[in-house]
Amino acid sequence: MPEYSPTPTKMSWSWLARMAWRDSRHNRSRLVLFISSIVFGIAALVAIYTFQDNISRNIDSQAATLIGADLSVSTNKPVDKAIKPLLDSLGEERSVERSFVSMVYFPKNGGTRLAQIRALKGAFPYYGNLETAPATAAKAFRKNGRQALVDRSLMLQYNLKVNDSVKVGELTFLIAGVLNKAPGQTGISSSIAPIVYIPLDELEKTKLVQMGSRINTNYYYKFADAGAVDKLAAKLDNRLEKYGLNYETVNTRKANTGRAFGDLTKFLSLVGFIALLLGCVGVASSVHIYIREKIPAIAIMRCMGVKARQAFIIYLLQIVAIGLIGSLAGAILGTIIQHFLPIIFKDLLPVSISTDISWLAIAQGVLLGVIISVLFAMLPLLSIRKISPLNTLRMSYENVNLLKDPARWLVYLSIVLFVILFTYFQLGSFTGSLFFTLGVAFAFLLLTLAAKILITLSKLMIRNSWSYLWRQGFANLYRPNNQTVTLMVSIGLSTAFICTLIFVQGMLVKQVTLAANASRANMILFDIQKEQKAPLGQLTVGEHLTIIQVVPIVTMRLSALNGKEVGHYRKDTTSGVNPRIFSNEYRATFRDSLTSSEKIVSGKWIGKATDPDNVPVSIEEKFAQRNHLKIGDHLQFNVQGMPVTAEVSSLRSVNWNRMQTNFLVVFPAGVLEDAPQFYAMLTHVPSERASANYQQAVIRAFPNISMIDLGQVLSVLDEIMGKIADIIKFMAAFSILTGLVVLISSIRISKYQRVQESVLLRTMGASRRQIFTINALEYFFLGALSALTGILISYGAAALLATFNFEVPFTASAGIAVGIFAAVSLLTVMIGLLNSRGVLNKPPLEVLRRDI
Amino acid sequence: MDSILKISHLGKSYQNAGRTLVVLDDINFSISPGSTNAIVGPSGSGKTTLLGLCAGLDRSTTGSVELNGIALDKLTEDERAEVRNRNVGFIFQNFQLLPTLTALENVMVPLELRGEKNIRPRALELLDKVGLADRGHHYPLQLSGGEQQRVSLARAFSNQPKILFADEPTGNLDAETSEKVEGLLFDLNRDAGTTLILVTHDLELAAKTGRIIRIKGGRVAEDIINKHNA
Structure with a gap:
């Protein structure tokens, strides 16, 4: 008998496409219905991608208005005299702003509120505007003596009008205008600390600049040749850092803002991706049922000579087509939805966002939709290859053990790889994407398991x-x-x-x-000077309030770690110690016991210092971790000119969520008592009214004291x-x-x-x-x-x-x-x-x- | 070629709950080209299983099937599909038309699969032969049972098969329609010179063929040559 050597008929793609089209008759509405599961997932992603595109475009075009200048140099400590000549000579135009948090008082109605005071001198902003009402107020308040601009949210909250007054420290200012927007300001930032602008020349007279005041100084520069600013800033970097100064240019701000919003949109696109995955599970399930119903038709085709691969392709083409339709519908919906995103995000955005159509986002969404719907539909589609023509004679569909099918495992692997790759491109971190994939897989498995258990339990019931x-x-x-x-x-x-x-x-x-x-503290007063401690105590008791705690605060800087100064750590990048720990100002306290929000996690808490040359200090656990500090490390602090040698004796975990004064560094009693210090005080006010009365009384007597x-x-x-x-x-x-x-x-x-x-x-x-x-x-x-x-x-x-x-x-x-x-x-x-x-x-x- | 279909020591068994269920056992026969044949037997005798094996729809457990000189047992499922497309036509009890294709498209599919050109006139001619020239654009659901089976006949002959397998072709039809379909089946078969293998428990229908193979308990119980039709 001769060996049969088949001459296979060529696979005609046009015939397969025609068959796919014919076979989908009577089913198209159903196919569209189950592919609609992916529409919302794609819509979410296209909307976010478009939003992301528009954000980066708008940040690019509006970056200069975010910073308001070509270069800004800032510090949170007094500016060293040695660097002052440089700071005063940079740029063609320059402005200075000193900002800090303080209470403001509105004499009109007795309202008080913690606000961000910005004392400004110069023509800042050079790009964009201080948006005020009236518009002239933005310039006028700097020239006309004691005038201020007050944030819109404060004006509304305290029912204020232009020409009312605001008291900042010991000075009362006329409200020249309402501040609607300052460069780089967002809705949320104004909720947290609303801004009050005053002229810098008046700052000293407010008497708010004193011990303990945490004041930021910003220098804003405008250059004739803005293009050369980045080069100049990079050249100055080391010098600026030496004096604890940071700088920002339009480009660094652009990158930072872009990165921050990139992170946000990446997070949101992952949320959208979960919706898409969810929809894909729906697609897989629907396609599974669809294919089960198609078994007789597939068996007939197989009888007539259609090969397994051809039958598979006929249905694959249907899925690709409806995946494309579903993705296009999702992309259109997403493009419509993105118009609403700037409204939803308006309080988080420092720039105004346009709602242009992003073809790139649409292309990404459609491609993603087609790939992922095909990947998920592939699981049930694979079973087509196993459908026997025998089903025409007898509907005896044998459930082939698909788990043994290597192609099925290949599809599972492709899905996992696709999810990992997709999230990798979103997160930029392989570990992150792996965790996301594992997390999603775990959630799906857990839900499947929980669902199966519940079904079994209810069956038994x-x-x-x-x-x-x-x-x-x-x-x-x-x-x-x-x-x-x-x-x-x-x-x-x-x-x-x-x-x-x-x-x-x-x-x-x-x-x-x-x-x-209860009696827990619900008000914190800070920036209390030594001489104010006693009269404030009397005032508090006079208002029938209990003083829960008075905490001394001593400011200091770290000058050496284990005998080595900042220069060493700048050079030795392997130590893990960030050189910035030497430029930060620390607010430490001293006491003989731990508070209820603290717990020693390693080492031993020592409440009383016995050796003034080696003071045992306790460091906050996460701060220690970040800077690779460990028990036994030697720290040399500069306490306002006085060197104090300390040793890390314990690490503490701190519950920062508590309404309490918490510290990175805690000294034992017996060392810092005589150091220059200021205080924070905790009290409990029983009602909103009592709080308002107390705040008014404090601010009238001690305008420099701030209250939370x-x-x-x-x-x-x-x-x-x-x-x-x-x-x-x-x-x-x-x-x-x-x-x-x-x-x-x-x-x-x-x-x-x-x-x-x-x-x-x-x-x-x-x-x-x-x-x-x-x-x-x-x-x-x-x-x-x-x-x-x-x-x-x-x-x-x-x-x-x-x-x-x-x-x-x-x-x-x-x-x-x-x-x-x-x-x-x-x-x-x-x-x-x-x-x-x-x-x-x-x-x-x-x-x-x-x-x- | 002496035989278009040669069955040697054919057996088929299934494993069920640890037990072996023998459906067919040591079946042997040959079918001459152009002959008409009927496989008869009571329900559960294994005749449909035998048809499935003969047509290359399934694999045997033992023995061999040789169709038009091709040993089917050595072929993969896709190769058998190719053999079916080139050599075999089918008619089923429940018509088995593709529900989403019109009558004309159903007839065209086997030809399209072979990549043939200008197939529409041929398909229309076949529909005309079965008396459905004007129903080509109708979907199966829009046709009666008899009409569906006639479309199925046109489809079965469209690829000019060497052998035609018919599984209870009139099993779902009333007496009058059955008669018409039977007439068409034998007429078309004769005109095309195709070998016909009928599986039926209808002895009257079987009597219209030249040879009757009776299956009982999975074995050939009787093999009768019908001299009137042979």
Whole structure:
């Protein structure tokens, strides 16, 4: 017998494309429906990418207005006389600004508020404007003596008008105008510390510049040849650093701002990517069912001589085409959505953002959508190769063990590699992308596992004593080709996302609120001079308030570490010690015991110094880690001219979340008592009114003293958290919408099965109401189990975040959990019933004829 | 060539829950080119399994199948698909038309697969032969059972197969329609000179063929030459 040597027919791509087109007839709306799962993920990414593009374009074009000058030189310590001539000779035009935090007082209504005072001299800003109302006030306040510009938020909060007055330290200024925007200022920064501009010439007279005042000095320069500034700044770098001066040029600011927003948009694009992955799980699940339904058609084709690869390509082409359509729809939606992003982000942005269309972002989104939908659809598509032509004779579809299929593992590997690569390009860090991928994989696996466990548990719960409708509703969750796990993963993940967000927000706000309760300190006064300590104490007691703690603060600098000075560490880059620890000013305290927010993590706490030549100090744990400081290291401090030799005797963990004065360096009692010092005082004010009265009394008597009111911190925190939460909720909405689309498409895809079941039941005499109840119960179980899975996971995630990230006690509101549970369950039932109403409202035969 | 299909010691068994289930055992026969043949037997006798093996839809456990001189057992599934496309036509009990293709497209598919050109007139001619020239643009769902089976006949003959396998071709049709379809099947077969292998439990239909192979318990129980039709 001759050996058969086949002469294979050439694979005609045009025929395959034609077959793909023909085969998709009658299914196109379904195909589009399940690819719609990726639309919101792509939309989120395209919107973020476009936003990112516009940010970098706008930062490029507006960078000069961010800094307001060609070069800015700044320091937080007094400017050394030796460098002064240089600073006074740079540039063609120069301005000086000294800024610090202080209380301001509004005589009109007695309001007080911590503000950022900026004392300015010169024509700054050279690029952009101080945006004021009236516009002339920006220049006028510098020339007309005691005039000030006051931040818009302060004006609104204290109901102030132009020509009212503001008291800064011991001087009262006429409010010349409302400050709407200063260079580089964002909405959030003005919430935290609203700006008050005063003329620099008046600063001394405010008497706010004294011991303990932390004052920043900024020099702003305008050069005739702006192009040469970077070169000049780089040349001056070493000299400036020697005197503790930092510099910024338009280009360095551009890079820094770009990097900061790059990080933000990268983070948001990862959130969008999660929505996309979620949608892809939906796509994979829908394609799986689609292919199962296509088995007879594929078997017929195989009978007629279509090869496994050809059959595979026919369906692959369909997926590529609908992936492209879904991605294009997502890109269009994303391009529309990006118009709203500048509004959502407006309080975080230092520049105004345009909403131009970014073709690059659209191309990225479409490419990403096609690749990832094909990758995920590939898993069910691979099974096509295993469909036997025998299915034409007998529908005996053998479940081939696909796990043994190497191609399947190759697809899994490709998906993982793709996710790693995508996140690598977003994060720029291989470790970060690996952790993200592992985290996402873990979350999906955990959700799948939780969903499976819950399904098994509920299966065990079914009792024969239950009514038929309940049993049938439950049993529908395990029908063949069910998408219960997919739905539980997508709805569960969306629920977990939102629920975790709400829990964390609640915990952080609660943490601060807790601090406001009882007798804990809720007001900190700082910059208290030695001679003010006693009269302030009397004033406080006179207001019927308790002094909880008075903390001495001594400023100092580090002059040597283990006998070596800054020069050594500049040269030795392997030591891990940042030379900047020598230029920073330290605010240390001394005491004989630890506070309740501190805990020794290594070494031994020594509360009393016995050897003045080797003082045992305690260093904050994370500061020590950052600078490679360890127990036994010798530190030489310069305490305002007096050298003090210390040894690291202990490392402390500090809970910075507490309303308390915390320090990086704590000295024992018996060393610094006679050093020049100032104080911070902690007290508890029982009400908002008492707080206002006390603040007014303090500011009138001691204008230099600043106060932080916990109530105010709370409202600022609430505002900031609200703004951040809005952004995260906006991004999380894409996941939720994806979850809903997956739900809708799953119900639509399984409609044929449901129609058959319902028709059978109706033929056997079931009423519409009974079928409605069965369907409603099924969707309720689905929604309830998904919500439960999501909420359980959010409890875990919030607990982990609370313990390891925010270091606050874990609390979660059961009321919120119940509310979310009810909302998700109800929404699922509503969507489910809305999408199956066609099954209920039509006569059985009509439905069968139309849908089959 | 003496035979278009040669079956030697053919056996098929399945493993089920640790037990071996023998469906076919030591089947031997040869089919002459251009002949008409029927495989008959009661339900579960293994006749459909035998058809699947003969047509290269499945692999045997033992023995061999030689179709048009090609040993099918040595071929991969894709190579067998190629053999089917060049040599085999099928007719199924439940018609097995591609539901998303029109009647005309269904008839054209085997030819398109071979990369042939100008196939539309040929497909239309075949549809005309089965009396459905005006229904070419209809989808299977828009056709009656008899019409679907006639499209299926046109499709089966479109690639001019050397051998045609028909699995209970009238099993889903009423008596009157069955008669029409049977008539068409034998007429087309005769005109094309194709070898026909029918699998049926309808003895009246089997009697219209030249040879009847009766299968019982997975073995050939009887092999009768029908002199009237041979």
